[in-house]
Structure formats: C-alpha cells, structure tokens
Amino acid sequence: MQDIKSDILTIxxxxIKPGESKEVNFDVANLHTSSAVNVPVIIERSKKPGPTVLFTAGIHGDEVNGVEIIRQLIAKGINKPKIGTIICMPVINIFGFINLKREFPDGRDLNRVFPGSPGGSLAGRVAHKLVNEVVPHADLIIDFHTGGSGRFNAPQLRFSKDNKELNDLAKAFGAPFVLYSKNLSKSFRTTCYKLGKPLLLFEGGKSFHIDDVVTNxxxxxxxxxxxxxxxxxxxxxxxxxxxxxxxINDSKWQRAKYSGMFKASTAIGLHVKKEDIIGNITDPYGKFNYFVRASNTGYIININESPIVYQGDALFHITTKLKR
Incomplete structure (x- = not known):
C-alpha cells in the first residue's frame, strides 16, 4: 500500500489529506483595533493525485470582480477537483478590501513589493508569506485583476511572450483576448515566473464594479x-x-487632446478602423465638441469610462499588432 503520509499537504x-476539504487562515496581522483578521484559504483535495491549481484575487483591495469570480467557483462547487488539489484565495489584500482601497494601510501597492520580506512593511510581510507558504504548492496559478478606477478592460489574459505552456493554457481558457506583456518588477507575476510557477493573469472590468460578462x-x-x-x-x-x-503582440493608449466632458461611442472589444469616430469631448457650456477618432486600426481592449478627462488622459487602449 502507498504511504498516505507522503500525500499529506501541509500549508x-x-x-490536508487526499479527499479532505479544509479552510485555513492566512494570518498576517490584526487590525489597529486589535481585532483579528481572518483571511480564509479554501483547499479542496481529491483522493486521486493530480496537479495543484491556485486561484488568487484581491491583490488590489478595490478589484472586487476577481473576488466575485472565485466566490462563484467556490459557491458552484467548481473548486472540488476530480483529481489533484484546488486552492482558492478570494481576497489577499484584506486590509484594502475592507476599506475598498487599492493599497495597504501603509500606502504600498502589494503588487510592487514581491517577493517581500518577513520583517518588512505590512504589504511586504503578506507578499513574503504568500510566496513562501502558499505558492510553492501550486503547479499553476490563475490571478484575477480588473482595470483601474474608471477604466474598463475587456476580458483578457496577460503573460510574457514565447511561453508555449501558457499559450496552450490560454487557448484552453478561451478569453476574448491575450495580451503579451512584459513582467513588471516586484510583481506577483514576475516572482512566480522566477520561481518557475506558470501564472495566467486575468484582467477584466474595472475597480469598484462587478460585471456579469467579465465574471462569466x-x-x-x-x-x-x-x-x-x-x-x-x-x-x-x-x-x-x-x-x-x-x-495581441502590441497595443497603445490613445490619449485626450483636450480637457472636458468625455463620452465613448464605441463598445469594448470591437474592431475599429483608423479615423472611425469612437468618442467625443465637450465643454460644460455647449460651445465645444471634439470628435475623438481612432488613431489606428485595431481592437478596443480598454475604455476610459470617466465622464471628466484632462488633456493627456488615456481614453482607449487599442491593439496595433496581432499575432499571426
């Protein structure tokens, strides 16, 4: 008989033994009121051996759509695997999530302090614990994010180019778009890359917002x-x-030439041609109306939904070069 102890996951x-379900606590620090903060990590194991998939969201506390995606994976029982293990962490930056803020209470962006350190800032300690106590168990990580405040991203996957394993997984995932992008310094994605842990980064929607299309x-x-x-x-x-x-091999932001009230007249994900009218900028007094025309032919993968923009603000993210 196989030794069952060799299959025990310690996290x-x-x-957690094969066939077990367990909720463990990702405990880093209490609130300033001394109240305990429980950050649940939901682990489901099959009796049959297989890969371990880690689903993460809420690295930025205001990106609630990713939290909703993992919530649905758990609520619908999708996280109960036929083989292997599934680990779900719906909210990593619990401090930001409580206050609906992107950063930690110390103002740090968690996604810019990886791999962190055990004696550093609060954000750095969370990053260190995630990297050292959770990530090593994963064979694949799917990390959910959204666009920034007022900027709506088409559902898309992001990873660096020339990675056959992630290309194959991206095709299986089937998001409308895949944007090849460089790894950013001190990000969760870069740290996982250096550790040899494949990571698909999902972007969709905007912060402070849950969108059914993005969630689905x-x-x-x-x-x-x-x-x-x-x-x-x-x-x-x-x-x-x-x-x-x-x-998508390459893309660029089209920026506002004028300040004023902004309204897009195209939809996310659509293909536009150069010089197509895709929005307009007006003034509050009805004296000025500037039509925004597409700077190049491509797909619209992000739209600024803010009603007020300033000269130089990013309005549309448009693809410039597709993979052939």
Whole structure:
C-alpha cells in the first residue's frame, strides 16, 4: 500500500489529506483595533493525485470582480477537483478590501513589493508569506485583476511572450483576448515566473464594479482550464468559447487632446478602423465638441469610462499588432 503520509499537504501549518476539504487562515496581522483578521484559504483535495491549481484575487483591495469570480467557483462547487488539489484565495489584500482601497494601510501597492520580506512593511510581510507558504504548492496559478478606477478592460489574459505552456493554457481558457506583456518588477507575476510557477493573469472590468460578462468569462475560462487538466468534476456543456481568442503582440493608449466632458461611442472589444469616430469631448457650456477618432486600426481592449478627462488622459487602449 502507498504511504498516505507522503500525500499529506501541509500549508499554513495545517495538514490536508487526499479527499479532505479544509479552510485555513492566512494570518498576517490584526487590525489597529486589535481585532483579528481572518483571511480564509479554501483547499479542496481529491483522493486521486493530480496537479495543484491556485486561484488568487484581491491583490488590489478595490478589484472586487476577481473576488466575485472565485466566490462563484467556490459557491458552484467548481473548486472540488476530480483529481489533484484546488486552492482558492478570494481576497489577499484584506486590509484594502475592507476599506475598498487599492493599497495597504501603509500606502504600498502589494503588487510592487514581491517577493517581500518577513520583517518588512505590512504589504511586504503578506507578499513574503504568500510566496513562501502558499505558492510553492501550486503547479499553476490563475490571478484575477480588473482595470483601474474608471477604466474598463475587456476580458483578457496577460503573460510574457514565447511561453508555449501558457499559450496552450490560454487557448484552453478561451478569453476574448491575450495580451503579451512584459513582467513588471516586484510583481506577483514576475516572482512566480522566477520561481518557475506558470501564472495566467486575468484582467477584466474595472475597480469598484462587478460585471456579469467579465465574471462569466473568468468563471467559464477557469472551468475550461480545469477540464483541460482533467480536474473538472462538474458537467460543463459549453466547453468551447463562442469566438476564437485573439493574441495581441502590441497595443497603445490613445490619449485626450483636450480637457472636458468625455463620452465613448464605441463598445469594448470591437474592431475599429483608423479615423472611425469612437468618442467625443465637450465643454460644460455647449460651445465645444471634439470628435475623438481612432488613431489606428485595431481592437478596443480598454475604455476610459470617466465622464471628466484632462488633456493627456488615456481614453482607449487599442491593439496595433496581432499575432499571426
């Protein structure tokens, strides 16, 4: 008989045997009121061996759509694997989530302090604990993010170019777009890359907002990846995305030439041609109306939804070069 002890997963000081479900606490620090902050980590293990997939969200406390995606994975039982292990961390930056703020109470952006340190800032301590006590157990990480305040991202995956494993997983995920982007210094994605841990970064929607289309894209994409890995236990009838994924080699922001009241007249994800009217900028007094025309032909993958813009503000993120 196989020694069951060799299959025991020890994470954050807790042991989880094959076939077990357990909620463990990612405990870093209390609130300033001395109240305990419980950050649940939900772990589901199959009796059958297989890969370990880690779902993370809420690295930025105001990006609630990613939290909703993982919430649905748990609520619908999608996180109960047919083989292997699924670890869900819906809210990493619990301090920012409580106050609906992007950063930690010390003003630091968690996604710019990895891999962190055990004796550093609060954000650095959270990063260090995540990297050293959770990430080592994962064979694949799917990290959910949204666009910034007022900027709505089309559902998309991001990772560095020339990675066949992530390309194959991205095709399985089936997001509308894949944007090849360089790893950013001290980000979670860069740290995982250096540790040899494949990570798909999902972007969709905007902060302070939950969007059904974005949520469905994240949930269905996660199900497709789990099915691709042989881990999906639930029945999934619609396994293929409606449209083929578009891979983007390059893109650029189109910025406002004038300050004023802004309104987009195109929809996210649409293909536009150079000189198409895609929005307009006006003044509050009805004396000025400037039509924003597409600077190049491509897909709209982000739209600024703020009603007020200043000269130089980013309005549209448009693809410039697609993978052939």
């Amino acid at each position: 954050l000081g807790e042991q 894209s994240g949930v269905n994409g996660s199900k497709r990846v789990l099915k691709h890995l042989g881990m999906l236990k639930t029945v999934f009838k619609s396994s293929k995305p409606k449209k083929e994924c578009i891979f």
